[in-house]
Amino acid sequence: MSADQDELGVNVRKWRVRRRWTLRQLSEATGLSESFLSQFERGLTQASIASLRSITDALGITFGELFETDAASGARVLRQQARPSLPFGDDAMKYLITPKSLDHLEVFSVKFEKGGSTGPEQYTHGDSEELLVVQEGAVKLELLSDVFLLEQQDTIVFRSSVPHRVVNVHPGSSEVLWIISPPSH
Template sequence: MLGQRLKSLRLGRRLSLRELAELTGTSASFISQLERGLTGASTASLNQMASALGVSVAMLFEDSAAGQRGVLLRSERPSLPPSDGCRKMLLSRPPLSDMEVYVGEFEIGGSTGPALYTHGDAHEMLVVLRGIVEVSLGDVRHVLEEGDSIEYATSTAHRSENIGSGRAEVMWIIAPPTSMRAELDQYRAWKPLAAR
């Protein structure tokens, strides 16, 4: 789903693989593989692509059929292909437009990517749902266990890594969304079937 959405957005903006690669600091072959579902992308790479395309990371996950119900089953969560031992899934959907909510599942040693990254100028909270996670904010590292949380600005360079002996799961809550306001207008118009 991510690959198809990425390709659709790229073509809709009349960008070649090479042009998007230049805008994101990646290679055309990487983007081609991502569009075909042959590889995953780090959170930092996804933020760069979303920014270059003028959308939020949430918009890369968008599935218009999923927005037809108010219930999101675990098995139907929009998900990115695993990258760096982390799989990121979108929980927030229309009509939520004031925040983005994601769940991340980390394999042992999995992380959000090899480097610290930033995205937008918003407030982010990470809650550890399971396992032990190290959150780096610049040069400062924080070790968090199940039930612990941390808050920071998305403009602060950050990274998360599972340092425990088992799988880890976290929830990210970002407010306001690190996306373009115009892209969120369609979320505001969405109504669950029960409200129609």
């Protein structure tokens, strides 16, 4: 077998272990036998494209992620210019800071322009822990009927299942570091 095929098996095992799945769980999710999966992870057999597709679908990763290799230390780098971004709420932009595929943590930097907010109404998502750190400016956090004024370097922790809304109350822009554990997709 080629080194590339060996690396694919190693990567499948890495992703399976990250998900805290046993071979049996991956087998049940893919319809592939435990014996085949074990041999593939150890580089003793090859996998077809269809089998690889079943594996990536079950693990919730893209085909490309299966071919990515990490540094020996397991470190993954996300360069600032490569950070995914998306418009967020009203007059705000959300930037993903954590490299993809972290199972237990997700970090965003959110920049709120003057008067910007997460939207006109409070919202919820999942039931994760959220930590906000005000990096610049000042924001108001609405949690149900409670209101918290947070200034630079202030932090607050709450559950994502509690209706919440963030509003920039600074005369200029404000920036918030938003940490969610586990990620609520």
